[in-house]
Amino acid sequence: MHEASIRRHAAVERVRECLRDLHGVDPTPLGRRALAAYHHRFRIKSGWRLPVDFGEPHPRHIDVLIPEGFPLVRPQFGLLERPPFLTWPHVERDGSLCLLANMSEFDPDDPAGVVVRLLGKSCTLVRDLLEGGMAERDFLDEFLTYWRYDRNASDGRLTSILRIERPSREIAVWQTTGIRLLGDTEEQVTGWLRNRYGDKVLRPSRLQKGLLVWLDRPMLPSEYPRTARDVQVLVERCGGEAPRLLPGRPSAR
Incomplete structure (x- = not known):
């Protein structure tokens, strides 16, 4: 097996074990159709779907997405239950969550820690969006970005x-x-x-x-x-x- 593949496999296993420890059960792996729903630019190879309680009648689900090149490439996160595109800022058309700037640094030697921290940011973002205070502000502040998304x-x-x-x-x-x-x-x-x-x-x-x-x-x-x-x-x-x-x-x- 290629060295990069060995490293990726080991990192993915560490993440899976960490998510199992957090939730008490093995996380649900994403099937081929669920993975294909995310934009090809991320080159997602595997992932898991996690239920998260946001104080609503039913939990929402956040997808932990492992791209090709992980852990040298940072993981992505997606929200399954979401309103129509451009109802919420920082949620892309395919449900991907915008959590960090493109050039943000992360530690490839701590893949599980990176996933846990970004999973926390994902949950915080969704809670803030549900509360409704940030949407108008961020849409106005980042108008050029969202206008371009809408024009497509x-x-x-x-x-x-x-x-x-x-x-x-x-x-x-x-x-x-x-x-x-x-x-x-x-x-x-x-x-x-x-x-x-x-x-x-x-x-x-x-x-x-x-x-x-x-x-x-x-x-x-x-x-x-x-x-x-x-x-x-x-x-x-x-x-x-x-x-x-x-x-x-x-x-x-």
Whole structure:
């Protein structure tokens, strides 16, 4: 057996024994279907499902997830009984719990201790979410992250040369394969493209009009626009000249 496999097997066994000591019984191993439910980027190889009492009529279940590379790669944790995606912050679409920053340090020589500490953090997170005090704050503080999750677009990157200042205003947009550029004027956009790619990129013209909507605060997930009517309501809520800049409204100029 390869040295890394031996180390991983020994670490997994230490974790299993630790979880058995904590709960008094052997933890329930996750089957292939349960493991496959988690995002492939974690490369989960094994795990266990643990019932946890949060003071509700029925326990919830937290999955301890062992990735390929464990214990050099930290374990992951998932919540089985959860509300729809973006109801709670720090809970991903597949139920994975965001407990640590990507570059956080942990001790690969103490795999059982790492699992126990992160299991404790998982339980604390779920309790805090059930109490309800942190959701709005964290959704607002991390708006850009959750907005990107909700859009779920592989081509979601934009290049902006806009002035980041009030007010809401009409802007110029150039959108084609590989280029999504936002600028304050058509001249600014075409000048940037000419300097970056040469005159050939300007033919045929891909210029469109857009609207920069300046919000007083970030949106909560429940406020993310999903229809044209939602966008209209959002713009009208901003007040000022913004509603008059929508297509079909009298021009502000």
